[in-house]
Every structure is written in C-alpha cells, then in structure tokens.
Amino acid sequence: xxxxxxxxxxxxxxxxxxxxxxxxxxxxxxxxxxxxxxxxxxxxxxxxxxxxxxxxxxxxxxxxxxxxxxxxxxxxxxxxxxxxxxxxxxxxxxxxxxxxxxxxxxxxxxxxxxxxxxxxxxxxxxxxxxxxxxxxxxxxxxxxxxxxxxxxxxxxxxxxxxxxxxxxxxxxxxxxxxxxxxxxxxxxxxxxxxxxxxxxxxxxxxxxxxxxxxxxxxxxxxxxxxxxxxxxxxxxxxxxxxxxxxxxxxxxxxxxxxxxxxxxxxxxxxxxxxxxxxxxxxxxxxxxxxxxxxxxxxxxxxxxxxxxxxxxxxxxxxxxxxxxxxxxxxxxxxxxxxxxxxxxxxxxxxxxxxxxxxxxxxxxxxxxxxxxxxxxxxxxxxxxxxxxxxxxxxxxxxxxxxxxxxxxxxxxxxxxxxxxxxxxxxxxxxxxxxxxxxxxxxxxxxxxxxxxxx
Amino acid sequence: xxxxxxxxxxxxxxxxxxxxxxxxxxxxxxxxxxxxxxxxxxxxxxxxxxxxxxxxxxxxxxxxxxxxxxxxxxxxxxxxxxxxxxxxxxxxxxxxxxxxxxxxxxxxxxxxxxxxxxxxxxxxxxxxxxxxxxxxxxxxxxxxxxxxxxxxxxxxxxxxxxxxxxxxxxxxxxxxxxxxxxxxxxxxxxxxxxxxxxxxxxxxxxxxxxxxxxxxxxxxxxxxxxxxxxxxxxxxxxxxxxxxxxxxxxxxxxxxxxxxxxxxxxxxxxxxxxxxxxxxxxxxxxxxxxxxxxxxxxxxxxxxxxxxxxxxxxxxxxxxxxxxxxxxxxxxxxxxxxxxxxxxxxxxxxxxxxxxxxxxxxxxxxxxxxxxxxxxxxxxxxxxxxxxxxxxxxxxxxxxxxxxxxxxxxxxxxxxxxxxxxxxxxxxxxxxxxxxx
Numbered sequence: 012x013x014x015x016x017x018x019x020x021x022x023x024x025x026x027x028x029x030x031x032x033x034x035x036x037x038x039x040x041x042x043x044x045x046x047x048x049x050x051x052x053x054x055x056x057x058x059x060x061x062x063x064x065x066x067x068x069x070x071x072x073x074x075x076x077x078x079x080x081x082x083x084x085x086x087x088x089x090x091x092x093x094x095x096x097x098x099x100x101x102x103x104x105x106x107x108x109x110x111x112x113x114x115x116x117x118x119x120x121x122x123x124x125x126x127x128x129x130x131x132x133x134x135x136x137x138x139x140x141x142x143x144x145x146x147x148x149x150x151x152x153x154x155x156x157x158x159x160x161x162x163x164x165x166x167x168x169x170x171x172x173x174x175x176x177x178x179x180x181x182x183x184x185x186x187x188x189x190x191x192x193x194x195x196x197x198x199x200x201x202x203x204x205x206x207x208x209x210x211x212x213x214x215x216x217x218x219x220x221x222x223x224x225x226x227x228x229x230x231x232x233x234x235x236x237x238x239x240x241x242x243x244x245x246x247x248x249x250x251x252x253x254x255x256x257x258x259x260x261x262x263x264x265x266x267x268x269x270x271x272x273x274x275x276x277x278x279x280x281x282x283x284x285x286x287x288x289x290x291x292x293x294x295x296x297x298x299x300x301x302x303x304x305x306x307x308x309x310x311x312x313x314x315x316x317x318x319x320x321x322x323x324x325x326x327x328x329x330x331x332x333x334x335x336x337x338x339x340x341x342x343x344x345x346x347x348x349x350x351x352x353x354x355x356x357x358x359x360x361x362x363x364x365x366x367x368x369x370x371x372x373x374x375x376x377x378x379x380x381x382x383x384x385x386x387x388x389x390x391x392x393x394x395x396x397x398x399x400x401x402x403x404x405x406x407x408x409x410x411x412x413x414x415x416x417x418x419x420x421x422x423x424x425x426x427x428x429x430x431x432x433x434x435x436x437x438x439x440x441x442x443x444x445x446x447x448x449x450x451x452x453x454x455x456x457x458x459x460x461x462x463x464x465x
Numbered sequence: 466x467x468x469x470x471x472x473x474x475x476x477x478x479x480x481x482x483x484x485x486x487x488x489x490x491x492x493x494x495x496x497x498x499x500x501x502x503x504x505x506x507x508x509x510x511x512x513x514x515x516x517x518x519x520x521x522x523x524x525x526x527x528x529x530x531x532x533x534x535x536x537x538x539x540x541x542x543x544x545x546x547x548x549x550x551x552x553x554x555x556x557x558x559x560x561x562x563x564x565x566x567x568x569x570x571x572x573x574x575x576x577x578x579x580x581x582x583x584x585x586x587x588x589x590x591x592x593x594x595x596x597x598x599x600x601x602x603x604x605x606x607x608x609x610x611x612x613x614x615x616x617x618x619x620x621x622x623x624x625x626x627x628x629x630x631x632x633x634x635x636x637x638x639x640x641x642x643x644x645x646x647x648x649x650x651x652x653x654x655x656x657x658x659x660x661x662x663x664x665x666x667x668x669x670x671x672x673x674x675x676x677x678x679x680x681x682x683x684x685x686x687x688x689x690x691x692x693x694x695x696x697x698x699x700x701x702x703x704x705x706x707x708x709x710x711x712x713x714x715x716x717x718x719x720x721x722x723x724x725x726x727x728x729x730x731x732x733x734x735x736x737x738x739x740x741x742x743x744x745x746x747x748x749x750x751x752x753x754x755x756x757x758x759x760x761x762x763x764x765x766x767x768x769x770x771x772x773x774x775x776x777x778x779x780x781x782x783x784x785x786x787x788x789x790x791x792x793x794x795x796x797x798x799x800x801x802x803x804x805x806x807x808x809x810x811x812x813x814x815x816x817x818x819x820x821x822x823x824x825x826x827x828x829x830x831x832x833x834x835x836x837x838x839x840x841x842x843x844x845x846x847x848x849x850x851x852x853x854x855x856x857x858x859x860x861x862x863x864x865x866x867x868x869x870x871x872x873x874x875x876x877x878x879x880x881x882x883x884x885x886x887x888x889x890x891x892x893x894x895x896x897x898x899x900x901x902x
Contacts, residue, residue, distance in 0.1 A: 463861070
C-alpha cells in the first residue's frame, strides 16, 4: 500500500502533500435487552489527501482509488481559491522524517479470539445486571476497532501503524413505575482483550447504583462545594481545560488566545495537568499521529501556570511552538484535527478520607454522563452522587449537572487526592469521534460549583 | 447492483442492498478569514439479508469483493436476530423536488465571496469575531430489495452557518440557512442578528429561580431529543419510555403540535422513502398537546405488530459512516406548528427571563426519563420586555414532561435547524428552573 500511495504522491504538484490510506475493521456485538440486535465485522476503507500549495492548505477524502485524480483536482482548485482570497497562510512546522511500521504489543490480541467467544463474553456481562432488582433493560455491546493506517508525505515519511481498540460498554436502565434511571458501563482499552476479562464487579456495582438511583433524591439546584471522583474529575480536565490546550480551538479567537498565553497563571499552585499519549497500555496510547509526527508527552499546566499546548504541524507553526504529535483523525473519512491523547491531573498527596474531612459539608459526585465545552464555559453531568455532611457520606442524589467557568474553576480546586485513575472508554466528539480519548484524575475538591439539579 | 442482488438472493430468503454516494465541499471562515476548504467524495454499500426469519447485516466501502460482503452478512446471522419483517415493495417512489442541478459545478470562488460579503456587513457594524461554515454538494441513495423495490434519489444541498462570537467566549449568535441551491443571506436577517448581538454585549447577573425561558429554534433539540427518545419504537418495545400506553393522552401544552413532514421539499433532504425503502408520510407526534403516534422502522414495527411509519434511517447520535449504520427508528424531518407572535413580540411579553441562544451538554443526563439539566451559552437576559445583556454560568433544569406543559407562546415563523428536525419556531416556556452563580 505504501508503494501505491507513493506513486499517487508523485503525481501531485504542490509544496507539500500527504496521503493516508486506512482500512478500518469494526466488529460489533450489540445487545438490546437479552437479544442480540447486531453482529457485524466489516472492513471499510478510504483515502485522505492533504496539500499545501501557494501557502494554502486543502484536504479531501475519497473512497475509491480511481477517484484520486478527481479528488486532487478539487483539492488544487480549493487551494487556489484560498490563496486568491487572502486565506490564512499555511506552513507546517518542521518534523523529522520517519520510516516505521508499528504495531503495539497486546495483552491477548482480539484478532486471535473467535467471534463466538466474544459473543459469549459480552452475553455474560450483559446478563449480570439482571441479578439486581428493578433492572429493566441493558444496552451493552462489544466494540472492536482495528485501524490499519498507511501514511506517506512528500518529505519522505512512510509510516504504517495498526491500532486496536476494544471495549464492552453501554448502559443499564432501572425502572420503577414512571421513573427510569440510566447508568453507563464501560471497560476496555488499547491493549487487547485482556482488560475485558474478569470484570464482573464493574457491571454488578453499576447495576446496584442504577437500582439505588430509583430511590435517590433529585439534587436541589444551587452552588455547592463538591468532591469529584476520578472519572468525573477526568471529564472536567478534558472538557473544561483540555479543549483549550488544543491550539486549533483558540488560534483564531483573539480573546481566548490572549488568556491562554504560555506563562499565564490559570489555576491554583498545586494543579499540574499533562497530556501523555505515550503511556503504554492506556486507552489513549499511540506512537504516530495522523500527520506522521511521533506522539510526545506535553506538560500543559505546571503549578497552575500554562506551560504547553497540543499541536498539529500547522498550528505549531502558527504559535511558533514545537509540534507534539496530537493531530488525529477518527478514520478514513476525515483529515486529522488536534486531539487530546491521555490527559490527566497529576496526583497530589491527600487521601480520599482527608478530602472528605476538608470538604466538611457538600456533595460527592461520581462518574460522568457526558459533557460539553463552549469557550470558557463547560457543562457535564454526573451519573450519581451523595450528600456529604460533616465529612460523612450520607444520602444518594441524582439529576446532577455541573456548569462552570474554566478560569474560575481552576482557581477553585481546593485539594487534590493521591489516587489517580485513568479512564477505559473514550468518546470525544469534536466534529469527529475519538474513541481513544483517555482522561483521568485523582479525587479533587472544587469549591462553589454550580449544580443544575432539577 | 441488480446482478449482485440476484446472486445474493439464491443464498437467502430476502435481501436488500443500499448504496450511497456523496460529494461535498466545506468552507470554513474563522475570525473573518477563509481558513479551510475540505472536500469529500464518499460512497458505500450495506447489505441486509433475512434467512429463516433471522436478520443479517454487513457493509463495505469499496465493493472489490462482493463475496466478502455476502459472507459478512451470512456470518452476522449468528446473532439470531429474530424477525418476521418483510422488505417493502416500493416500485414507484413519489417524486419530490429535492435536486437542483445548479449545485453541481458551483463556483467555489462565488461561495467564498458570499462568506466575505456577510463578514463585511457584520464587521462594518460590530467589532466581533465572525465564523462561517458553508457546506454544499450532492448525495445519492439507492435501495434495491428482493421484493421488487428499486428506488433511488439524488439530493442537492447548500448550508450556511454564521456565528458571531461574544468577546472572551467561543460561543455566539448563530444564523442558519438551508437550501437546495446556492442562496444568498438576506441583509434583513443579518441586521436583526446584529441588533440582538449589540443588546447582548453587557455582562449581567441573574437572579436564580423559576422564570420564563425563550428557546431559539436551534436550541430546542435539548428538549426534542428527550421526546424523540420517549416516542421511538425501539424504546417502546424495550419499555424504556415513560410514554407507553399514553397515546391519546394530553402530555404537553395544547399550544404544541409536533410532527414529521418528510414530504415538505421546501427544505433540502425531503424524503419519499426512508433508508429501508418504506414510503414516508406525515406523522403527527403531538397534536395540540395530545400524544398521537410513536415512530417505527421495519424491525421494531414487526416486533410490536404495528405498521412501519417510514422512520427507519441510518442514523446515530454522533453520526458515522452511512454504510456502517443499521436503520433505526429516527426522526429526521421534525416540524413544530408556528404560533401567532413574532420573535420580538415574544421578547416584549417577558417581564423577566432568559433567552437560550445555545445549550451545553444536551446529550448528557437521564434522557429516557425526559430529564434535562443543561448549560446555557450564550444566555441572554430579558428585563421589562427587552434584551439587557447576557449572563454567564447559567443552567436550566427540569423534565420535558413537566416543562412542555408550560408553553406560553410559540413564534409565528419557522427557521431551519441543524440538530433536531427540519424547521422550528422559537418557543416561550414558563416556570423553568434557572440557576446561575
């Protein structure tokens, strides 16, 4: 395939061009209730072409090899229109030429496991929640995505990389009369099938929570001091802060760019945040991004001060900062955009019990149920939580949504726990879905969080 | 396609082949400058087979090896997905006006100039960041099945979204235009937008509590997603809906009439058949507050022993490769009956309240139960019938089965929307919990 791509590249008259061909094989085993509604294991493929001509950047995706000439023609017209219209001039920051064929080592390669065994495993977990009272439905599925990527550019880089992501995830639904409650379940990673074995506890615990939520009280809207558990604090890190470290989200927003200057003091002294896609075995792991740059760890916040951000080669040039391999595509349908790899708050020194004592009165909020960012404002939901009185966890609450302002919240992080945990299931939507988006944190305390309640 | 289908048919009881192709161009302006042009030329095939009342499914992008696609579908029969469904006999699809040939060969330069024109008008009156996304192109779908269906349709579309961003944020006021051909943004609409923006610049504080909340058309998805969940055939079948056994009951304010109108071809992507080839029709979901219908695809209609409504679409919350998606019950052409007052009259009727110009986190929370708890950004404050500024850090919360009983008034005009349906009016609600720091 690399040879085919290289011969296509030779036909391109431009300062820079790259081509990615990708074969994505997705295996799905989807349960709705106790029935399987889908088993599929299908290949899908396509090409992504990007060119820089006359300092203008254009990209195009196409399915059929025979459409290359047509795609190239459109890309060249688009580049010309851009350069004729004082488009934003584009150059790429220099990046080393790489020749590599990379496949990570896996703990049990799912390609060696039969579909029957995968069905059996998924069915086993799908059946577990029904042992708990009031569980009326489950939507649980096995999902395996194999991305075989072939990348070449006119600078001489040639990379093949094979990334396998597996998960068993979905939701458990409890019901009692007119009340329906949902919790999410999810196990998985980038490291093979091993992580999906012997995980009964996860499904049972979540089913119990779904049942308990039927009797939980809706939280009263207001402003609270809260402890976020690792998963929820991870989503906060991703949604509220992480997206702002993505250079493409701020590059053409002058006011945000001013605020996100390197050296700006954004948070409390004890707050450190890093994005590190190179940690092996984690969901967010990869070696090369989709423009052929080797992934690097990027310290984003050090002692509350902004010290780095995530880049593509294009934005690295715009900001005059080094590229760091964070430009990733969902699949063959998309040119890459800047994405987080594995982002997390680095652990502090407090135990969970100490955090409860520091909190005194407030809420303990657990596990994310989606989140979104717009500018410096963010909203995310918790699946469940508890009222904390005098350092003691008491009644369960539900319908919890947290809203806030990034800068205020970073300065309201009162304490950071010592119990870092990284997520197993991703799914960040930024025009494209990133199933390897990995985030985490230790338990943290945030003061004065706005809770939507119901 | 035909040959392949007859080849497949020999191995199974029923078969259906779906093909799509699309050619699109996207133009992005950021901060007033054209930033990116991105093309896509995509196509793909999906195959569904039924053998011994079991449903199988497979897809591919490049049909280099048809046998592999067939094997994939046969292998998926392992799921033992039981069904009695029959692929429809739809030989003559109703013709709708969905394709305007002028979209092909459209001059990219001209479109870029339209973007520049709009930016110039806004920049001449506002010192604001203006972002624009324009997408246009064609899409074709073709469905053949072993029961004689052989239908196809070619669509053209042009979509213009302009966002005037508020300082220190990444959110702003949107303008959305959807058409089947290139179409210029009317100056009058831009002027209205600019006026609203100017009034919304001052940052204000809000008193938390229950108040009037005016939802803009393109923010109503935060509520309509919950209704779509409650009325979906699959959720009825799995008893995941609070609306089971409530057909004929008044569940919302009598001001509200919500329906699917796939044949309305004033807007792009009208459909005379869904992604399973089932003929589509106008479907009333809520009529004067009364729950009238649920919506179904073939599979769940069969499960429940009801007629399919022509709502089987290859749809997913976060999109995806069309070929890879299986049809599911989906609302794709939602309309809400307009009311009597203009948008500005609605604002004038508010003594104290907020206008929802954008929502955050509409996909989170307990959607099946109808609960919502969402960030509002931008959130405009209305005092004494006038916009007096905007408020940060604001959330609204409630349950649609309570909130949608409290409709005060509906705007007298429909606006094209992106995330939920085809075109909707703004709606003024009362008594919604609003919390702000």
